[in-house]
Every structure is written in structure tokens, then in C-alpha cells.
Amino acid sequence: MKKKYGVFDIIGPVMIGPSSSHTAGAAKLAKIARGIAGEEPVKVVFYLHGSFSKTYKGHGTDRALVAGVLGMDPADDQLKESLKLAKMKGMDIRFEEKDLGDVHPNTVRIDMTMADGREIRITGSSIGGGAVEITRIDDDDLQFSGNYPTLLITQRDVPGVVANVTNLLYEEGVNIAFMSLFRSQKGRDAMMMFELDQNVSTAMIDRLKKVPSVENVRFIPLSSNVINYPVL
Amino acid sequence: MNIKNGKELVRRCKEEGLSIGEFILKQEMEESGLSREEIYDRMLDNLRVMAFSTTKGVGEKVISVSGLIGGDAYRLGKYLESGKSVTGRTMVKAMSYALSCSEVNASMGKIVACPTAGACGILPAVIMTMKEEHQVEEKDLVMGLFASAGIGAIIAQNATISGAEGGCQAECGSAAAMAAAAVVEIMGGTPDMCLHAGAIVFKNTLGLVCDPIGGLVEVPCAKRNAAGAVSAMTAADMVLAGVQSRIPFDDTVTAMYSVGKLMPEALRETGIGGLAGTKTGKKLKKEIFGDKDGKSKNKMNDDTFDAEKTGE
Numbered sequence: 355m356k357k358k359y360g361v362f363d364i365i366g367p368v369m370i371g372p373s374s375s376h377t378a379g380a381a382k383l384a385k386i387a388r389g390i391a392g393e394e395p396v397k398v399v400f401y402l403h404g405s406f407s408k409t410y411k412g413h414g415t416d417r418a419l420v421a422g423v424l425g426m427d428p429a430d431d432q433l434k435e436s437l438k439l440a441k442m443k444g445m446d447i448r449f450e451e452k453d454l455g456d457v458h459p460n461t462v463r464i465d466m467t468m469a470d471g472r473e474i475r476i477t478g479s480s481i482g483g484g485a486v487e488i489t490r491i492d493d494d495d496l497q498f499s500g501n502y503p504t505l506l507i508t509q510r511d512v513p514g515v516v517a518n519v520t521n522l523l524y525e526e527g528v529n530i531a532f533m534s535l536f537r538s539q540k541g542r543d544a545m546m547m548f549e550l551d552q553n554v555s556t557a558m559i560d561r562l563k564k565v566p567s568v569e570n571v572r573f574i575p576l577s578s579n580v581i582n583y584p585v586l
Numbered sequence: 587m588n589i590k591n592g593k594e595l596v597r598r599c600k601e602e603g604l605s606i607g608e609f610i611l612k613q614e615m616e617e618s619g620l621s622r623e624e625i626y627d628r629m630l631d632n633l634r635v636m637a638f639s640t641t642k643g644v645g646e647k648v649i650s651v652s653g654l655i656g657g658d659a660y661r662l663g664k665y666l667e668s669g670k671s672v673t674g675r676t677m678v679k680a681m682s683y684a685l686s687c688s689e690v691n692a693s694m695g696k697i698v699a700c701p702t703a704g705a706c707g708i709l710p711a712v713i714m715t716m717k718e719e720h721q722v723e724e725k726d727l728v729m730g731l732f733a734s735a736g737i738g739a740i741i742a743q744n745a746t747i748s749g750a751e752g753g754c755q756a757e758c759g760s761a762a763a764m765a766a767a768a769v770v771e772i773m774g775g776t777p778d779m780c781l782h783a784g785a786i787v788f789k790n791t792l793g794l795v796c797d798p799i800g801g802l803v804e805v806p807c808a809k810r811n812a813a814g815a816v817s818a819m820t821a822a823d824m825v826l827a828g829v830q831s832r833i834p835f836d837d838t839v840t841a842m843y844s845v846g847k848l849m850p851e852a853l854r855e856t857g858i859g860g861l862a863g864t865k866t867g868k869k870l871k872k873e874i875f876g877d878k879d880g881k882s883k884n885k886m887n888d889d890t891f892d893a894e895k896t897g898e
Contacts, residue, residue: 357743359587361614362628364738364747364764365700365709365731368635371691372651372803374703412802412875414651414694434694482748484699 367484370433375460376406376413379480381433384422386488386500387464387476389574395466397446398423404459406480407451416449419462428484457489494536494545502531502549504574510567511537511544518565519546528552543569587613587739592781592835595736599777606767606777607729610736629728629735632698636687636710639697643686650692652874655804659686673816676719680819681812683711688808701738701747704796704803705761707811709734712765712818722772733771734764737784744836745843749796749855752846758807758814759791759842765818770825785831786821788838793845795853797860800871806861 369378388394400419402410410416414434421436422428423445432439440447454461458479465475477490488498491506498504509515516535523530529551537544553575554562562571587610589595599609614625642648644663649656662682665671671678687707691697697706713730716722722730738747741760746752766783775783791814799805831838852859861867 359739359742360618361587361610361625361732361735361739362632364735364742365629365632366698368632368696368698369703370694371697371703371706372694374699377694378699378703409801412652412800417694429696431696483702 363483368429369484370414370418370429370431373413374484375480375482376409376415377418377433378428378484379460379482379486380406380415380418380462381422381426381428381430382484382500383462383478383480383486383488384419384464385425385427386422386486386574387466387478388423388425390476390488390491390506390572391466391468391474392572393468394425394443395423395445396469397467399448399450399465401450401452401454401463401465403452403454403457403461403463406460406462410449419464420445420447423464423466458487461489463490491545493538496534496536496545496547498532498547498549500574501576502551503553503576505546505548505550505554505562506572506574507546507548507562507568508570509544509546509565510569511539511541512567515544515565515567516546519562519568522558522561522565523548523550523554526554526558528554528558587736587743588617589613589736589740591744592737592740592784592839595740596777596781605729605733605771606736606780607731607733607771609777610732610739611729613736614732626728629731630724632700633713633724633728633731635696635698636700637714639687639690639695639706640683640710640714641686642695643689644682648686648689648693648695650689650802650804651694652692652800652802652804654799654802654870654874655692655808656689658808659683659689676715677816677819679719680711680715680815683714684708684811684815685808687711688803688811692802692804692808700734701742701760701764702749702757704749704807705757705811705814707808708758708761708814708818709765709768711811711815712769715815715819716769716772720773726772730768730772733780734768737767737780738764741839741842745839746846751854752843753849753854754794754796754807754810755788755791755842756846757796758810759788759794761811762791762814762818762821763787765815766821766825769819769822773822773826775822775826779825781835782829782831783818783821783825785833785835785838786824786829787817788835788842789831789833790817790821792838792842795849795860796855797853797862797867798855798857799862799867800874801855801857801862802874805867805870 421433460480532549643659647657684707763784767780
């Protein structure tokens with residue numbers, strides 16, 4: 355099927371320049387990564403692959419990535435000052451060039467360490483026009499765009515968890531646009547990913563956390579000012 | 587967008603008695619499920635960012651992060667004030683606005699990608715010039731943006747708007763075609779005339795390669811934005827005078843796409859061929875990024891910090 359474009363795919367996004375893929379997409383990726391982490395990290399290492407590693411300074415990819423980790427949108431006026439802001443906060447930041455394997459040319463792995471020592475590794479690609487894809491969280495391969503409010507649930511791989519979770523979403527009137535299920539090994543850790551048409555409430559997230567065998571619930575709300583328009 | 591091509595767009599506009607802008611807005615409502623107000627206001631937000639990006643570089647010297655470009659919009663603004671222009675007030679203003687957007691973009695300022703960040707100066711320059719030099723009302727400017735979005739969607743769906751895929755003709759060429767159509771609509775032209783203007787722009791930008799120095803969206807991109815704005819306005823004037831394109835719009839889009847496919851990779855945003863490959867182009871690249879060891883007066887490292895250099 356040929357790609358279809360809505361009017362705001364053509365006139366938009368509003369963004370900090372100079373490049374939709376190297377700047378806006380990078381900021382969006384890092385902001386989603388921070389959303390997955392759930393809090394501001396104290397230490398971040400960005401492993402830059404392919405075109406990202408070759409041209410990142412010229413396109414401000416470094417500033418965009420740090421801005422995203424600080425929670426900024428791709429259109430944030432402060433994006434340009436992100437390196438200074440991170441330094442002021444005492445955030446430990448490093449950039450390294452790395453071959454991440456057979457991935458999109460504009461790919462970055464973001465390794466974050468939280469204040470309590472918790473670590474998380476997130477890999478994503480900037481696939482053009484500011485659009486992105488998260489492809490890996492820690493050791494789990496997955497795929498989501500950040501174009502929808504996204505719910506990530508880790509659980510033990512036992513029967514009934516999916517049914518319980520979807521039932522709760524149904525009760526709150528939340529419609530699921532896309533969903534996927536992954537597991538590392540039968541009966542061990544598993545992960546559910548929902549891309550939703552509506553945001554979920556904090557109360558709902560608390561209820562989801564209480565579902566038997568659910569270990570962790572992360573909700574990534576829609577980032578504003580980016581291409582968040584579903585491609586028509 | 588569920589409209590296949592320019593021919594279908596003109597037919598549908600005619601059937602429903604709508605301008606392209608009105609038709610596209612209605613189409614977007616149907617396809618997105620959003621209300622007219624929601625869609626209109628979002629486009630109005632884009633117009634407001636355009637008002638900022640077109641004037642920032644005229645009011646003050648905006649210099650790119652690399653230092654490669656900057657201050658040219660300001661120079662044109664001063665020149666405009668002097669009243670000594672060759673092409674007249676409207677053209678000089680449009681050029682200054684286009685340069686301003688490109689400079690704002692390259693300095694990591696806020697812009698609207700339309701259709702891309704690299705070509706972000708053309709449509710805003712033309713729209714804001716129309717506002718000031720022809721006293722066009724805000725709602726008509728917004729409808730002009732919808733018309734240009736429709737043209738852009740047809741180009742993107744049938745060809746490409748990416749420099750990496752089709753060269754500069756796909757980015758600045760498309761932006762100028764979109765802008766030309768918007769001007770014709772704003773000046774009261776028919777949907778058919780809008781497409782003639784788009785076709786004339788493509789005929790005049792066909793074959794334009796994407797050859798940025800050091801891969802940065804600066805040289806020659808900023809001046810190509812200025813040229814794109816001029817090309818859009820001249821095409822609009824021709825069409826408003828009754829001139830038609832012998833090659834229909836849809837065929838020019840096909841031609842642009844096929845020329846893009848024939849372009850070697852070195853001329854498609856790789857920073858290798860064309861101007862990027864010249865002696866000066868290579869020298870500038872080296873000055874900005876340094877040699878392989880990262881030595882030399884590396885402007886890109888000015889405000890970076892030690893953390894970046896630790897690589898263990």
C-alpha cells in the first residue's frame with residue numbers, strides 16, 4: 355500500500371532545526387526513552403550508530419538527545435541549551451560511536467542509570483520526517499512509534515494476564531489501536547505493549563499494577579508538538 | 587489523503603464548488619475525524635510559527651551553529667529599507683523571509699517543516715509576503731496553507747519530498763510548487779490555475795540536486811530557499827496573467843520523480859557530489875568538522891563539554 359499523507363505531515367511538524375530526522379526525531383526518541391525510564395536519569399550514555407554517529411554534531415543530534423532525556427519536546431525553545439542544562443543538573447552524559455548491528459542508519463542506544471542505581475537500555479531509530487520507532491528495551495525486542503499513548507506492561511508469562519489487563523482497559527473505555535506480546539522464555543518474563551487511542555488515568559495505572567502476575571506498568575503519554583498524527 | 591492526483595483534485599473541487607484549500611480542509615475532517623475548528627486552529631498555530639521564523643533573521647543577525655551561514659536575511663532587510671532593489675519590494679521581502687527561516691533552522695531555532703526542514707523557508711516566506719504586500723487576511727492565509735498541503739500530499743504520495751530520495755527538486759521544488767499554488771488561490775485563481783502554477787515551478791526546478799556542504803542544511807540550502815520563494819511568485823504571476831503549463835501538473839510530478847531516481851547517490855543529500863564535492867566545499871567541511879583526529883579550529887566543538895570527549 356502506498357503511504358498516505360495528512361495535511362500536518364506536509365505542513366509540520368513545528369520543530370527546532372536543522373533536521374527532522376537528526377534533530378526532531380532524536381529529541382522525540384530520547385523523550386520517549388525518558389518516559390519509559392519513568393524518571394530523570396543521573397547518568398546517560400548515548401551509543402550512536404551509522405549516520406547518527408557521523409553527523410550528530412552538525413545536526414545538533416547531541417543536544418536534541420539530551421533535551422529529550424530532560425523531558426523536552428522537539429519544538430522546545432530550550433532544546434539548543436540542553437547540554438548546559440544537563441551539566442547544571444549534574445547529569446553525567448557521554449556520547450559514543452558504536453556499530454549497533456543490522457539496524458536503521460539513524461539509530462541510538464540510550465543507556466540510563468537512575469539515582470537509585472537502576473539501569474535501563476533503550477534502542478530506537480529516527481526513521482524520517484521526525485517519526486521514530488523504539489525497537490528494544492533492555493533485552494526485549496519490540497516496536498512502537500510513540501505516535502499513540504503507549505502502555506508497557508511486564509509480567510510473568512502465565513495465562514489470564516492479558517485478559518485481565520484488556521478487561522480493565524475496556525472498563526475505562528480505552529480503545530486499543532495496536533497491541534503486541536513478547537516473552538523471553540515460556541513461563542518467565544513477558545511484556546505487553548498497547549498503543550491506545552486515549553490516555554489512561556493514574557488510577558488506572560495503579561489498578562493495572564495490582565493485576566496478578568503483573569510486575570511493572572509504564573505509561574508513555576503522547577508527546578506534544580511532534581508528528582503525532584496517525585498517518586491516514 | 588484519499589485524493590490520487592492533481593486531476594482528481596481539480597475535478598472534485600469543481601464538483602463541490604470549493605477552492606483547493608476548503609476542499610482539503612474538508613477532506614482532512616473526514617479522514618481524521620477531527621472538527622473543522624481543531625484542524626483550522628492547528629494550521630493557524632503553524633502560521634504563527636512561520637510569522638516568527640520569517641522575521642527573526644531579518645530583525646537580527648542569526649548565525650548557524652556551524653558558522654557557515656548567517657546574517658543574510660538581515661542584510662536583505664537593510665537593503666529593502668534602502669529602497670534600491672532591482673526586483674522590487676515584494677521579491678526582496680520574500681527572499682529575506684526565506685533566508686530568515688533557513689538561518690533560524692540552521693541555528694537550532696523553531697521552524698515549521700513544510701514539507702521538510704531543509705525547505706522550511708519557501709512557503710512561509712511567500713505566505714507572509716502575501717500578507718504584508720497584498721494585505722491578505724489571516725483566514726485566507728490559513729486556507730492558502732491548506733491548499734499547499736493538498737498539493738504537497740499529492741507530490742509525496744506520487745513521488746517524494748525527500749532530498750535523499752529525489753534531490754533538491756523534491757524538497758525545494760515541491761515547497762515552491764506548494765507555495766505557488768497557495769499564492770494563486772489567495773489571489774482568487776481557480777483550482778486548475780493553482781496546478782498550472784505548481785507545474786511551472788517543477789518545470790523550472792527539475793533536476794536540481796541536493797549537495798549540501800558537510801551534509802549540513804546550510805550551503806546551498808538557504809539560498810535555494812530564497813530562489814524557491816522567487817520561483818513560486820513568478821510562476822503565480824505567469825498563471826494569474828493567463829499563462830498555462832503545456833505539461834500538466836501530474837506529469838511534472840512524475841518527471842520530477844523519475845529524474846530523482848536517475849540521480850546518482852552522490853547528488854542526493856550525501857554531501858559528496860555537486861557543490862559539496864568542490865575544492866571549497868571540501869575545505870569548508872574540514873574547517874567545520876576538523877580532520878579525522880578531531881583537530882583544527884573545530885567550530886562545532888565550541889560549546890560542547892568534556893563529557894563528549896571521553897570515549898572509554
